Amino acid sequence: MTGTKDRILAAGAELFRQGGYAGTGVKQIVEAAGAPFGSLYHFFPGGKEQLGEEVVRSSGMQYIALFDLFVKPEAGLVDCIEAFFAAGVTSLLETDYVEGCPIATVALEVATTNETLRQATADVFTAWIDAGTERLEKFGLPRESARTLTITLITSLEGAFVLARSMRSTEPMAVAGTAVVDVARRLLAELG
Incomplete structure (x- = not known):
């Protein structure tokens, strides 16, 4: 219990x-x-x-587990990113656009009014970036590229949730996912 x-x-x-x-x-x-x-x-x-x-x-720490769930080098980087955004679409549809990310929701509200909560959200986002960077390096990306892609993924996913909830449409999630996949393909191409 x-x-x-x-x-x-x-x-x-x-x-x-x-x-x-x-x-x-x-x-x-x-x-x-x-x-x-x-x-x-x-x-x-x-x-x-x-x-x-x-x-x-x-x-916030529970959400780090999503990197373990979706980022599997044997699946391929593009497939992993597509799975992240597909899960976002599923979440939006299953909750009738009610649920988003509790960290982003709080961060948007308190960033300029409550230092304790601002710092907590910043610490969580930093932990997500560090965890994502570590996992994306397993695809052969240099650390800087893995960090760039992780930040792109997180900001795109969070922004897509905001727009999708407001518009009551999954289109922002689909567009964001495609944009992140494009960044991933460019970074992979740079590896030669």
Whole structure:
């Protein structure tokens, strides 16, 4: 059985992904977690800000697993990138465009207003870039090229989620995926 703190973190992640940090109240979170109200402050004495930071950090680290899931050198680089964006389309359709990335959602809201959460989102994005760079190097790309492609992939995927959710269309995800594949092909061609 999942502990109360884990349920609160999971509920916070889900609600932040759907409604953002500012649009989610602590009462909503504890209700969604099936937890007593006081338990939030027991586990997160810093209140919503501490909960938000822990949600960002724990959710963000879970997303690193996507690199292991989708980036497999035996599959080929282009196929791996296409799989990333296909999964994005699936997520959008299965959630009726409600769910996006909780890290990006929080980052957009707090980048200029909350240093603790800004730093947490920056740390997560940096970890994603480092993890992606490491995995993309396995395709024979030099470190700098692997980092460039990782940043291109992450920014394109995140931007595609924003546009797709707003437009209620998977077109931005398809266009972004094609653009990242083009960058990957160019970098692979440079290897000779």
